[in-house]
Amino acid sequence: MQIIFLIVCIVAFVDCKLKVIRPAELVDRLGSKIDIALANFGEIPFGHRVVGYVDVASPNDACVPLEPAQQSHFVLIERGGCSFVTKVRNAQNAGYSLAIIGNNNDEPLSSDFVMADDGHGYSVNIPSIFIISRDFQILKEYSTKAGEILDDKVLVLVKFDVKKKERTDVMFSLKVNDRDSYRVMDEFSEYYNLLVNENVNYTLVYEIFNTNTTETENFTDADNCICSRRYCAEDPDGTGVATGKNIIEEIIRQTCIFKYYADKYFQYMDKFNFQCSKPQAFYICGSKILTNLQIPADEINKCRDDSFRDVVTNEVTKNLTNAFNTILDHQLLLRDQAGWLMVPSAMVNSVIYKGKLTGKGIFGEICNSFVTPPSVCKDEVDDYYNEGSGYQYLIWLILFISILIAIFVIILYFLFKKFVKRDSVEVTQVQVNEMVSQYIKFYEGKEQQKQNSF
Template sequence: MRRPVLLPLLLLALAAAVVDARFVVEKNSLMVTSPTALRGRRDSAIGNFGIPQYGGSMAGAVVYPKANSDACDAFGGGGGGKDQLFRTKPGALPSFLLIDRGHCLFAKKVWNAQNAGASAVLVVDDKDEPLITMDLPREDDEAAKYIQNITIPSALIDKKFGEQLKKAVKDGEMVNVNLDWREAVPHPDDRVEYELWTNSNDECGPKCDMLMHFLKEFKGAAQLLEKGGYSQFTPHYITWYCPQAFVVSKQCNSQCINHGRYCAPDPEQDFSTGYEGKDVVVENLRQLCVFNVAKEIKKPWIWWDYVTDFHIRCPMKDKKYNKKCAETVIKSLGLDAKKVDKCMGDPNADSDHFLLKMEQDAQIGKGSRGDVTILPTLVVNNRQYRGKLERKAVLKALCAGFEETTEPNVCLSDDMETNECLSDNGGCWQDKAANVTACRDTFRGRVCECPTFNGVQFKGDGYSNCEPAGPGKCLINHGGCWHETRNGKTFSACQQSGNGDCKCPAGFRGDGVKKCHDIDECKEKKACQCPDCSCRDTWGGYECTCSGDLLYIKEHDTCISKTAVQAKAAWAAVWGILVALAVLAAGSYVVYKYRLRSYMDSEIRAIMAQYMPLDSQGEAETRSSSCDEILYRDVFGGEWQLDFRVGMNCVPTHLSGALSPYVSRKQSRLVVFPQNKGETQSVSVNNLGNRDRPPEAIVKVIKAQGNNQQKTRKPYQKYIASTSWLLIHHILQSHFNH
């Protein structure tokens, strides 16, 4: 037999009283559209049951019942509301039932209204006070019949506003309102952050059953959103602490860990049987650690697998709600059980646990979010969710948290929202021919924005005008410009480059948008006007022919003979070949001269350097005091005695005879005209073919006589003597032979 557990409840009440709690009422907007006197926007408090239309809105006509105005009884004389008094008539707005507060539970009022056919419920407060949240009743057999079956939204309005609505309805005026949940959830960006305050206890009645059913049902959607990067989920667990004066009491010892710091109610509310509250706290902590370990390996969605598997494999009713069963589940999911155990620490330690301490701190509301006092509680983008904890309803709330146009596909399915683009294209621009539309379906409705189609960006206001722009614009319906096809030929006024204006192509005249007319080039004498030309107009151009064997040249608008053209082409080819050959010959000659000169110069210098130093070898060496004299008779009859040197050395005497066969020859002679006796002249030995100059010879005049002396009067006159390469070769050859 169970006994009341008063002390634990008192302790929990005391613990809650220590904290200055702040409960935030979640609101939605209520807009009155008629009558004119009441037109405007008011606040209403979202009921914490039913299914609010998060991200959407609902328009309806207000109805106030003449009897049973508090809806505590079933409408229709207790028949369960089967007569559907407030059912929406075809073509009419949905019925919003206006009922009074008092005499029964909020949820029961809404349940009766739903059975009577109402689409939504507005509850009028009976007190002049700030708005409050209509919460779920305590669980009992009667409430369990309708709590999970309420599907219509409800809201609480203040007393003054409610009285105004009732008076307008009684006066026979049409009262139309619009309930708007589009801003009930913040939607700042493309990722939703949400948290669920839950519990591992599975023996707390219908509420625990509802929570576990939701976890199993919502797991798939939650994991898809998390894996896709669309959401960031965080689980939380509510705990209380035991007042210091009762830490050593039996009740605290059975319900708390860490010396009364973290507590949970006894699952069966009976200390003598079953599991204890501290067992629940320990499992709550284990589930937090599972989430942390999974998060470390970047797989936070494993938490959903663990809590659902643990509920199935380790239920309290089967006496498997323990560490051994939990570790079996942990290992089956590929997690490190030792890391989880290390995270949990010692539940008997007289110290704070970092995770549970953070959980208690997080229960206190911050900013726009109130304190977490209801279990379970869902928080979406730091705003507490109100309504039934059911997959579709919660998914609607999450989808409402995305910035418009960033929602994932799961939010745009038919069972989640209505595609407004299917009706009259949402009032947006549309090109039916190209099957392009500016209407973009969103969770909240639709937006009209010019699209990108087949890689082409459209620009415009999205409502009445969208035009392709940029590269490729002519691929989409010719950029909105004129175009026409005849006999397989297509002309378009679309310009890929330029400022994007439509311009009629060559051969046409017009505005380029609606019409381009063909130009008759023959009639307007724009082409084919030479004497021998014959013109025929075509669509988009013309044809010009010449008489006889003449050929038409379009660039010059003239006719020329085909044979002349052929002869001209032949001569052009011949001249081209000749020019190419000439260029090739000149190039070959230049290369030949350069290579031959380089080769001969290197060879001669190498040979002569073996017996006569060159200029590059320096002038530090001293000449011999005297050389053998050579008697030389020049071509003018002059007679010379020469001290003949090559470089720094004397020419050997036995070479003097080698000069005579050559110096007397006119084509190859050695002529020296020094200015005075004893003066040294530099004599160059050059080839008549202008080859590179060999080393200079130094000639010293020993004795001079004859007819040539008159030429020496010219001051420092030097005449270059030329000798053939054969002479140099003969001298060197004679030297080698000796």
């Protein structure tokens, strides 16, 4: 049985809360926000906020099919009696868009809380949240009292906010011989191409171990390790001919391909998934794919060879007995920093992606992790045009108006200058005419005086 961890949203970087909108009396009793935890199945709308009326499941534990949802969107379900997946799937089949599962105690939610997937979590598409018993019972009390009268129903808002950064960091945890890892990368490939020119930093972490951890107890055989058992991988076929060395060699090659030819990495992964089924033949099979995709094998092989260094001189070496590998050391460091990771899984801005792991889901969380989402994210981000292009539109509008005002002022200036000049000419002309008239009168007066004197 696969163990699924609930990540408490109030820890670290994800701010997930449940907020009661009405009735006012319930808001007073529960406060403004209720802490919640998320399940690791279902499609979680990271970066979005959803609002809905609340029903009480009948039966309360939702272990059998529920009556169809009528006017409500969310349903309250008690813990116990069956698996979480069964409860949420029954809520989904009844037409609800979110399940609120109440614990049977009031212990504070923590990252230590664990719930199990019954193996059918892939069939669940709606998100589900988990709250403590006290909050659940109060919500249930008011929702039961409201009945079917819409105006009396409890209305809540659930926030799935994420940490936002100017640059989004994405980490994929993968396993070379795990088909689900290839499925995730294949689904994400189209979104990688959409984001190729955006500020996204990708990191690949593959499943390898070293002999300093207890994880290698069952496969530290020399055939499953390289560099004097410094790096080990799980035997892919038990007693078969394949070994962990085949896995490690492919890890190095895939890492080199992504480093130098990230645009072709996803094509390589897709072909490798369908064409290379036998680990003992990974090297030959992968080499054929390199040729097919026109990825220079010499460059990839040089990347691999240059990653082996002598432990004393730090120079490139072919003597693997006394060597360390820079690529694999970095992989171990990343794995240690990230902590325990499921395979496959993804982390966005240091937060483990929760819910059904799909390429579109990861793309949605990446988009909502940008402070200013790029245009390719417009369908994934609430109020995109208000936060992104709408803001830019406002800037352009202000700039346009400013230019119009400037042009208007310049026109007024020249018009003013023209009219002032014209008025000045007219005034000057009048003054000149007046002076000429006075001069003529003065001259005529002088002439008249001369004539009178004779």
